[in-house]
Amino acid sequence: TTWERPSSSPGIPASPGPHRSSLPPTVNGYHASGTPAHPPETAHMSLRKSTGDSQNLGSSSPSKKQSKENTITINCVTFPHPDTMPEQQLLKPTEWSYCDYFWADKKDPQGNGTVAGFELLLQKQLKGKQMQKEMSEFIRERIKIEEDYAKNLAKLSQNSLAAQEEGSLGEAWAQVKKSLADEAEVHLKFSAKLHSEVEKPLMNFRENFKKDMKKCDHHIADLRKQLASRYASVEKARKALTERQRDLEMKTQQLEIKLSNKTEEDIKKARRKSTQAGDDLMRCVDLYNQAQSKWFEEMVTTTLELERLEVERVEMIRQHLCQYTQLRHETDMFNQSTVEPVDQLLRKVDPAKDRELWVREHKTGNIRPVDMEI
Secondary structure, three states: OEEEOOOOOOOOOOOHHHHHHOOOOEEOOEEOOOOEOOOHHHHOOOOEEEOOOOOOOOOOOHHHHHHHHHEEEEOOEEEEOOOOOOOOOOOOOOOOOHHHHOOOOEEOOOOOOEEOHHHHHHHHHHHHHHHHHHHHHHHHHHHHHHHHHHHHHHHHHOOOOOOOOOHHHHHHHHHHHHHHHHHHHHHHHHHHHHHHHHHHHHHHOOOOHHHHHHHHHHHHHHHHHHHHHHHHHHHHHHHHHHHHHHHHHHHHHHHHOOOOOOOHHHHHHHHHHHHHHHHHHHHHHHHHHHHHHHHHHHHHHHHHHHHHHHHHHHHHHHHHHHHHHHHHHHHHHHHHHHHHHHHHHHHOOOHHHHHHHHHHHHOOOOOOOOOOOO
16 A cells, blocks of 8 residues: 655655755745745655555645645745744845835735735836826926016016116116016026926936836736746646545555455556656646746846835935025025125115206206395
């Protein structure tokens, strides 16, 4: 009632014990080398099994129960069981890095499905791109206000109201109107610099960002689909092995109690099919582990790249907003310079001098009237 796998089978270790003990410690459910941790029963099958003892990897055997306690599979991804796995070391412990906190899927608040952790990161990237676009639109509105303001100032500076004021006060008044024209020029230059140094860079930063993110999304999604396909193959092979083992056990029992005239050759044939099913399961598990390892590596690489892109985006926006405030300070300084000549002329306003000049120009006579004589 026992069978032994031929030692010449390629890729099968002499015994699973030493192999398991030599695995490196796991990090976030994966071995430090990048190979995902997988249930012990699927990593390697025992070379020697009893038909009386359940050989099905999906059965309630002690090894299966222990495996179920050590690992948990969620949406085709195998994780260490939280009740038995000690606290894992983060890849970047002190940085709250993307590569440490987005391995599991999250329940979709807008539906009954789930959203992959990587999808959340992509949504944040696309939201950041949208925020950048809206900031650019905001600056554009600010530019429009500046342009309208400059246009109105220039128009007002041409107004002829109080143009007939004379003397030093008249000169000061003329300078007030000229200062409006100068200020209008300052605001026009400010709006032009806002467009070239703030709005345009914000709008054009990463023009193809959405396309790049879409390619990235498809790449990770394809790896996840491949992982799901490999997991389905594992479950199918596990089911096939269960059926082959059950058939072998039933035929063996029938032969023992002589309820069937099956020959020993039939038993050997069933045993060969059971062995083949076990080989198929191990092959499927190996392919699954390879797919999960590839997904793991790409997730780490891509999430770190998304993290770098986000830092770069924030720094870019910060620099251009600093440029906005610098231009604003410069505009205030130039505006101040436009009113300084007005201040100087206002300090020189002299009513007495203005009166003298006006009297000299418009006097009609300086002989005063006297009393009439009889």
